[in-house]
Amino acid sequence: MKKKCRFEVIKGDITSLEVDAIVNAANNSLLGGGGVDRAIHKAAGPELYEECLNLDGCATGESKITKGYRLKAKYIIHTVGPVWHGGYRDETDLLASCYQTSLKLAYQHKIKTIAFPGISTGAYRFPKDLAALIAVNETKRFVSKNNYPEKVIFVAFDQENYEIYRKLLEK
């Protein structure tokens, strides 16, 4: 498969996608928060919360997988992005690690299509340009070496993120 068709950017709500897995920008408790996390828990239903209770949280930069329950997506990969503190607290490596650990889980579960939101670019205030660059670089690196996932979809919730990803993927 050619590299080019393995990436796509769309604008919209990640919870509505028909993909094998969606990624959740969760917090360390994995027990729900605001933004995309809230939307995913609302759409997946209370069974998701029940499963998350047994996961014992998640460290920043790490990822854990659950079922998708009422979503069309079969799986949810919960990853915990870093809070932006000006770039002095290993934020870029931690965000790269979110993509790496999510993709590794996708590989292990033979996930063909995976959709990522802009991890850390909401309440966690990571600069959008830099976050998108890390997202694109890490996923490109991973898919060039692995058969799974076959397709990566970047989901932009706002026009600004949409334009940023579109430009990066054109290159």
Ligand code: ADP
């Ligand atoms: P974080 O705490 O990691 O910053 P947020 O949920 O606050 O997580 O924001 C992460 C990104 O997800 C932001 O770019 C935000 O605009 C986006 N977002 C919020 N809701 C949705 C949704 N339903 N679908 C896709 N992206 C979303």
